[in-house]
Every structure is written in structure tokens, then in C-alpha cells.
Amino acid sequence: MLSIKNLHASVEGKQILNGLSLEIKAGEVHAIMGPNGSGKSTLSQVLAGNEAFEVTEGEVLMDGTNLLDKATEVRAQEGLFLAFQYPVEIPGVSNMQFLHTSVNALRKHRGEPELNAAEFIKLARETSKQVDLDPSFLKRGVNEGFSGGEKKRNEIMQALLLQPRLAILDETDSGLDIDALKVVSDGVNALRSADRAILMITHYQRLLNYIVPDFVHVLSEGKIIKSGGRELALELEERGYGWLGIKDDAETAS
Amino acid sequence: MKSVPMLSSAFLAPAGQSLPQPLLELRQQRGTALVDMPLPTRKTENWKYSSRYLQLTDAIAASLPVSDRIDTPLAKVPGYQVVIRNGVMVPSASTLPAVEGVTISRFADLSDEVASSLAERLDNTLDANAVQLARLNTARFEDGLYIRLAPEAVLDQPLFIIYETDASQSGSAYPRLYVEAGHHSQATIVEEFLSTGSEAALVNAVSEFTLADSAQITNVRLSADGESVQHIGATGARLQGHARFESHCVGFGGPLRRHDLQVRLEKPGAECLLNGAVVTQGRQHYDNHTTIEHIAPHCNSEENYRNIAAGQSHAIFRGRIHIHRDAQKSNGHMNNKNLLLSSGAEIDTKPELEIYADDVKCAHGATIGQLDEESLFYLVARGIPRREAQTLLTMAFINELIQQIPVAAVRDASLPRLNQFIDQTFEEA
Ligand SMILES: Nc1ncnc2c1ncn2[C@@H]1O[C@H](COP(=O)(O)OP(=O)(O)OP(=O)(O)O)[C@@H](O)[C@H]1O
Ligand SMILES: [Mg+2]
Numbered sequence: 001m002l003s004i005k006n007l008h009a010s011v012e013g014k015q016i017l018n019g020l021s022l023e024i025k026a027g028e029v030h031a032i033m034g035p036n037g038s039g040k041s042t043l044s045q046v047l048a049g050n051e052a053f054e055v056t057e058g059e060v061l062m063d064g065t066n067l068l069d070k071a072t073e074v075r076a077q078e079g080l081f082l083a084f085q086y087p088v089e090i091p092g093v094s095n096m097q098f099l100h101t102s103v104n105a106l107r108k109h110r111g112e113p114e115l116n117a118a119e120f121i122k123l124a125r126e127t128s129k130q131v132d133l134d135p136s137f138l139k140r141g142v143n144e145g146f147s148g149g150e151k152k153r154n155e156i157m158q159a160l161l162l163q164p165r166l167a168i169l170d171e172t173d174s175g176l177d178i179d180a181l182k183v184v185s186d187g188v189n190a191l192r193s194a195d196r197a198i199l200m201i202t203h204y205q206r207l208l209n210y211i212v213p214d215f216v217h218v219l220s221e222g223k224i225i226k227s228g229g230r231e232l233a234l235e236l237e238e239r240g241y242g243w244l245g246i247k248d249d250a251e252t253a254s
Numbered sequence: 255m256k257s258v259p260m261l262s263s264a265f266l267a268p269a270g271q272s273l274p275q276p277l278l279e280l281r282q283q284r285g286t287a288l289v290d291m292p293l294p295t296r297k298t299e300n301w302k303y304s305s306r307y308l309q310l311t312d313a314i315a316a317s318l319p320v321s322d323r324i325d326t327p328l329a330k331v332p333g334y335q336v337v338i339r340n341g342v343m344v345p346s347a348s349t350l351p352a353v354e355g356v357t358i359s360r361f362a363d364l365s366d367e368v369a370s371s372l373a374e375r376l377d378n379t380l381d382a383n384a385v386q387l388a389r390l391n392t393a394r395f396e397d398g399l400y401i402r403l404a405p406e407a408v409l410d411q412p413l414f415i416i417y418e419t420d421a422s423q424s425g426s427a428y429p430r431l432y433v434e435a436g437h438h439s440q441a442t443i444v445e446e447f448l449s450t451g452s453e454a455a456l457v458n459a460v461s462e463f464t465l466a467d468s469a470q471i472t473n474v475r476l477s478a479d480g481e482s483v484q485h486i487g488a489t490g491a492r493l494q495g496h497a498r499f500e501s502h503c504v505g506f507g508g509p510l511r512r513h514d515l516q517v518r519l520e521k522p523g524a525e526c527l528l529n530g531a532v533v534t535q536g537r538q539h540y541d542n543h544t545t546i547e548h549i550a551p552h553c554n555s556e557e558n559y560r561n562i563a564a565g566q567s568h569a570i571f572r573g574r575i576h577i578h579r580d581a582q583k584s585n586g587h588m589n590n591k592n593l594l595l596s597s598g599a600e601i602d603t604k605p606e607l608e609i610y611a612d613d614v615k616c617a618h619g620a621t622i623g624q625l626d627e628e629s630l631f632y633l634v635a636r637g638i639p640r641r642e643a644q645t646l647l648t649m650a651f652i653n654e655l656i657q658q659i660p661v662a663a664v665r666d667a668s669l670p671r672l673n674q675f676i677d678q679t680f681e682e683a
Contacts (some may be wrong), residue, residue, distance in 0.1 A: 048635050050635075072631065073635075076636055092649070092653050093633075102638055
């Protein structure tokens with residue numbers, strides 16, 4: 001489904017990704033771990049199409065076509081979803097209006113009829129319950145005044161509404177209490193299916209107790225330096241990153 | 255020495271509508287005073303950005319002809335309606351309220367006695383030095399609307415005044431409104447400016463409000479004249495004790511749009527809310543000047559204006575709060591936010607506080623910004639096409655003010671129009 005080859009990317013002249021390669025097949029769940037500043041969010045932003053990041057080398061194919069040539073909205077319409085590490089607050093645009101516009105943009109792309117307001121409200125209410133968000137959140141501005149945990153649940157709610165083929169979750173587990181972690185994990189597990197793939201970025205192996213990955217990768221200085229199965233996460237938790245030859249702080253990059 | 259441009263004498267010949275004698279005399283008097291009136295130039299402080307767009311050519315000096323024919327079907331409004339066409343009321347298209355204590359008359363129908371007392375008060379809400387061109391309205395009006403609310407009278411539904419200008423030929427129109435609100439009376443008055451036709455035309459409109467103790471007036475002003483129309487408008491309000499005046503202006507750009515809004519808080523407890531939202535694109539020009547005079551102590555004013563400028567357009571906001579020496583315990587808040595949608599657009603903002611009392615709370619802020627790239631990326635990353643996302647964010651910028659308009663029909667009519675206008679600006683980009 002997703003094939004990343006030798007990806008190099010920079011931001012403001014600073015090289016962040018240095019030849020990253022990764023293959024993800026339909027039905028798989030991958031986890032990426034790695035120290036602060038190693039480039040995890042950069043990878044997710046580059047995949048989603050953030051133009052602040054410049055791809056200097058390498059290629060990314062999604063379902064066999066060149067992903068990097070496509071506009072951000074087209075990537076999303078074709079099924080790529082990024083749950084942001086830091087969801088943006090947009091006062092003045094209601095969550096309802098935002099989600100409705102987004103769902104219809106994807107439906108339109110797939111040649112499906114758009115949902116009218118009543119149909120959408122029904123769907124949105126049901127989905128908000130699935131992530132334990134009160135439907136009154138739909139009336140508020142996008143993420144406006146949401147707590148950290150509410151923002152993360154809102155991201156998962158969007159994933160559930162949009163039913164992506166590839167969901168990239170950038171630290172969706174950070175800042176969640178134990179109940180919220182359960183809710184978010186249930187949401188992600190509900191997305192798991194044979195024709196979908198999930199790429200989770202996380203610092204904590206506890207998430208992986210709820211969402212069991214098929215593969216775990218360690219990112220350091222913009223490259224995947226080790227890959228393994230579920231047990232790699234446990235080992236990282238016990239031993240830190242030092243045994244892999246990385247210091248635990250980002251100072252090493254230079 | 256270069257000669258200062260003068261108002262052409264062609265502007266000083268009103269057409270022959272029948273008006274009560276006292277109003278004819280007032281008109282004559284104002285006309286005489288305008289002979290040799292110097293026109294604003296770049297050196298005129300309050301016209302420095304707009305004088306070059308003011309084209310008072312002889313071609314538009316003549317009054318547009320009066321007609322009670324309605325070519326364009328007007329949207330049915332939920333409430334009472336008065337249609338003013340080319341400055342003259344069209345009774346056949348108007349639906350007046352039959353509410354006790356509410357008297358709505360056209361100038362042409364006033365008795366000499368009422369007309370004479372009105373003539374004494376016209377222009378009294380406006381500072382003639384600041385709005386010289388409003389005097390031209392008084393020299394030229396062909397009709398007008400005089401609304402009297404008796405003490406405690408409540409107009410149960412909004413009154414929509416639709417000023418339609420037929421610019422199928424060149425000329426000018428001088429719509430005039432005078433509202434007298436008795437103590438504890440209440441009314442919502444929506445003024446909507448529209449035009450048809452594409453010949454060069456001038457609309458010079460003046461609306462005045464006097465509010466007795468505890469009167470409450472909400473005034474919505476939609477400015478949506480066409481591309482061939484220069485619009486110069488002035489609104490004045492004088493408030494007695496505990497009266498409240500709310501003004502909500504929504505403006506679409508044009509070759510020249512100028513609105514002066516002057517509010518005087520004359521007795522303790524008076525308060526006003528002045529909101530304005532303006533959108534401009536192409537080579538349009540919009541210039542808003544507001545003045546709030548805190549004359550008495552214990553008065554409150556709040557003001558929020560937002561401009562969105564696209565293309566090569568130019569939007570100007572000048573907001574002045576003047577706190578007089580005796581106006582202790584005044585509260586004044588002014589906020590002006592601006593959004594530049596292109597590098598060719600220009601926004602000038604000038605908030606001014608002039609404070610002569612020592613115990614007051616007064617604050618102002620002005621910002622000029624662009625669409626937030628991070629927000630834009632978030633929307634686009636959810637599959638929303640970039641142009642639609644830009645429109646959403648831009649609408650969000652003024653939606654906050656539109657939502658404060660207390661007339662649902664106005665909100666419902668404004669939002670799609672603003673949306674369409676804004677969407678268009680991204681098409682050109
Ligand atoms: N817009 C930007 N401008 C400048 N530097 C940036 C920008 N975005 C990211 N960086 C830098 O790129 C490096 C990688 O950042 P990135 O956010 O990808 O790390 P991360 O692995 O997600 O870290 P964390 O675990 O803290 O979320 C960091 O040194 C960061 O400061
Ligand atoms: Mg990160």
C-alpha cells in the first residue's frame with residue numbers, strides 16, 4: 001500500500017530525513033518509535049503534504065502511484081489520513097461545518113452522493129459517542145478550547161468518519177489518561193481491517209498493549225535504524241535507546 | 255498655487271419633487287452654503303485615502319428620475335418594508351406597520367408644522383466639519399423617511415428599508431432617514447443599499463437617530479451597491495440616559511464606499527455597540543470612519559470592525575473614541591482586525607483615543623494578518639480543496655461579527671453572499 005524509498009526531507013534548510021525506507025502492506029499495523037527530534041512528525045507531515053517540508057530525494061508510492069506529486073487534499077481524498085500531534089484550533093469554523101465539508105469532499109471524490117445536514121448530523125453524533133465526546137463539541141469551533149485529550153479524541157473521531165485506507169497517528173496516545181487511552185485505542189482497533197493500514201508514532205509501549213502492531217521501527221536521525229516485531233517495543237522500554245548506539249537526547253544530530 | 259477643486263454648481267440644483275415648504279427652505283439654505291464648497295483632496299486628513307476615488311462629475315450631478323416601477327423582484331422580507339427608489343419612497347412596494355405609537359411618514363406627506371420641527375433637527379446628529387458631504391444630501395434630498403416612536407412604543411418586527419438605486423442612466427440619489435425614538439421605545443431598523451444598472455451614479459445617504467432615555471435602537475446597514483455606484487453615507491446617533499444604540503454594518507466593496515458613523519453618548523448610562531465587516535476585491539475601495547463621543551460619565555462603548563481585502567483593493571478603518579473631560583467612568587473598547595488576502599491589497603487602520611477624563615477604562619487594538627498556513631494545512635489535510643478551505647477560514651474571520659447581528663434574516667442573507675464574494679477572490683488568485 002505504501003512504499004517509502006530513500007526519503008530525504010529538509011525544513012528551513014535543515015536536513016531532517018536522511019534516507020528513510022519503509023514498506024507497509026494492507027492490513028498491517030506499524031509502530032514507529034524514536035527519540036525526540038528524530039524526524040517522526042516530519043515523516044508524517046511530508047506524507048500528508050505539508051509544503052513547509054521539502055523533499056530533496058527519494059520517492060513515496062501509495063497504491064503504486066507517486067504520492068509526492070499529489071496535492072494535500074488529493075492525498076486525503078484518496079485515503080491518507082494524518083492524526084496531528086498538535087491539532088490546530090480554528091475559532092469561527094464549527095467542528096460540525098469542518099467535518100461535514102471534509103466528509104463530503106471525500107464522498108464527492110469517490111463519486112458518492114454528498115450527505116445533507118440531517119444525514120451528517122446523525123452520523124457525527126453516533127461517531128462522537130464512539131470516542132466518548134459529547135455531541136455538543138460539534139457546535140464549538142474546531143478544537144477551540146478543547147483539552148489535550150479532547151483534541152486527540154477529535155482526531156480519532158475524524159479518522160472514524162473519513163474511514164481512511166492509511167491512517168498515520170502521530171502521538172495520538174500522548175497526554176491521554178488511562179480511560180481516554182482505552183477509548184482512542186478502541187477507535188483505532190475499529191479501523192483495523194484487511195484493506196487498511198495503520199502507522200502509529202508513539203513514545204510509549206503501553207499503547208501497543210491495546211493496539212498490537214505487526215512491526216515496530218526505530219527512527220533515529222531521520223533513518224530507520226532497527227525494525228522488529230512487537231517485542232522490540234518492550235525491549236526499548238526496558239533498555240532505552242542507548243543500546244542501539246543512540247543517545248537519548250536529540251543533541252546527537254549534527 | 256494650484257486651485258482647490260470645488261463642488262460643481264451642477265450639484266446644487268435639486269429636482270422638482272414636491273416637499274413641504276419648511277423642508278424646501280432648509281434644502282435651499284444648505285444649497286446656498288455649499289456654493290464654492292472645496293472638495294476633499296489628499297491633504298484633507300479624513301479623506302486622504304479616498305479623495306481620488308471621489309468623482310463628482312457633472313454627468314452624475316442630476317437627480318436620478320423618480321419611478322415607482324420595480325424591475326427587480328425584491329426578496330420578501332420577514333417584517334415591515336419600505337422601498338426607497340432613487341431616494342424617493344415607493345408606497346406601492348412598502349408594507350408599513352400598524353403598531354401603536356409608531357409613525358412612519360415620507361417627507362413629502364408631512365404637514366408644514368411637523369416638517370418645520372423636523373427641519374430644525376435634521377443634521378443635528380452629525381458633525382458638519384467631519385462629514386461635509388452629508389450636507390449635500392440635505393441640499394438635495396427629494397424625499398425622506400421620518401420615523402417616530404412614541405415613548406414606550408415597541409416595533410414588534412424589524413423594519414427593512416430598501417434603498418434601490420436605478421443606475422440605468424447616470425445621476426445621483428440622496429436617500430434620507432430620520433428616526434426619533436421616544437423614551438423606552440424599541441425598534442430594529444435594517445437599511446439595505448442595492449443598485450441595478452451599470453451607469454456611473456452617486457448615492458449620498460444620510461441616516462440620523464435620536465434616542466431618548468432608555469430607548470433601544472438596532473440599526474443594521476448592508477451596503478451592496480453595484481460596481482458603477484459611488485456610495486457616500488453618514489449615520490449619526492445621539493443618545494440620552496441609558497439609551498442603547500447598536501449598529502451592525504456589512505459592506506461589500508465598490509469604486510468608492512465611504513461611511514461615517516458618529517455616535518454621541520450624551521447622558522449617563524448611554525451605551526453603543528458598533529460592529530462592522532467589510533470585504534473588498536479587485537480594485538475596490540472601502541473607507542469607514544467612526545467616532546464615538548463620550549460626553550457624559552458612566553457610558554459604555556464597544557466597537558469591532560473587521561476588513562478583508564483581496565486583489566488590489568484598499569480598505570480603511572479610522573475609529574476615534576473621544577472621552578470628554580466630564581465623562582468619568584467611561585468604558586470604551588475598540589477592536590479592529592484585518593485580513594490581507596493578497597500582496598497587492600492594502601489596509602490602513604487608525605484607531606484614535608482622545609481622553610480628557612482621568613478615571614476611564616479605554617482600550618483599543620488593531621491587527622493586520624494573513625490566513626494562517628497551519629490552519630489551512632489542517633483543513634486541506636482533511637480533503638477539503640484549498641480554495642474551499644481558504645473561503646472557510648476567511649468566513650470564520652467575519653462570521654463572529656455576522657453572528658452578532660440580531661436579525662436572523664439578515665444573517666441568512668449575508669452569509670451566502672459573503673461566501674460567494676470571498677470564494678470569488680480565491681478564484682482570481
Ligand atoms: N517547521 C520547522 N522549522 C524548523 N525546524 C523544524 C520544523 N519542524 C521540525 N523541525 C525540526 O526537525 C527536527 C525533527 O522534528 P520532528 O518534529 O519531526 O521530531 P519528532 O521525532 O516528531 O519529535 P517528538 O518526539 O518530539 O515529537 C527537530 O529538530 C525539529 O526542531
Ligand atoms: Mg513529533
